[in-house]
Amino acid sequence: MQPGQLIVITGPSGVGKGTLVRHLLTRFPNLYLSVSATTRPPRPGEIEGEDYYFLDRPSFEEKMAAGEFLESAEYAGNYYGTPQSAIAAQLATGQTVILEIELEGARQVCQSFPEARRIFILPPSFEELERRLRDRGKDSEIAIARRLERAREELAASEEFPAQIVNDDLETALDAIEKIIFSR
């Protein structure tokens, strides 16, 4: 059997990655979304094993040292990482796997999976990105400031990615992502 495609979706916090991925999974329930591990505390409503595997720092560092992550990065004061074994198992059965991760992690995946399809999601403008982060209402002022600071660095790296999609109109962005995922 042909191994499955690995799709990496990256872009600054608040650009709409999670929203886009949720819609994709509704349209195409066969896509497999990797569940990451993080040391960030759960937001209200987030579910262990569904949104993230929530770990304390020592447990995360132990898993990192044991090589259990395909990639990992520190972002806005917390660790995030992609568990290796689930991805390998899914790809081996021909499944298309989606990673929704930040820039450092996306760069690491490029090293280990050069054939991965890498998509950078851009906001219509920096002001709109800030508005989306604030209107989402999920992060403290400090967390928003850290995300915006990081966003400037991430946006400056968008050209490293072969596909760049502006998430202005959601449907238009979804169509563009689908073309990349399902093209041969």
Ligand SMILES: Nc1nc2c(ncn2[C@@H]2O[C@H](COP(=O)(O)OP(=O)(O)O)[C@@H](O)[C@H]2O)c(=O)[nH]1
């Ligand atoms: N490198 C890496 N980044 C991740 C992983 N999981 C999530 N992220 C990214 O970490 C950043 C912060 O995630 P989160 O705290 O959930 O905030 P949100 O994406 O703004 O809702 C986002 O850019 C996520 O895409 C992962 O496994 N590895």
Ligand SMILES: Nc1ncnc2c1ncn2[C@@H]1O[C@H](COP(=O)(O)OP(=O)(O)O)[C@@H](O)[C@H]1O
């Ligand atoms: N195309 C869009 N137009 C307007 N608002 C959007 C669009 N896509 C996402 N949003 C909103 O922007 C906010 C951030 O989206 P989210 O998916 O949480 O971003 P990310 O996962 O990249 O941090 C959410 O409130 C979401 O509803």
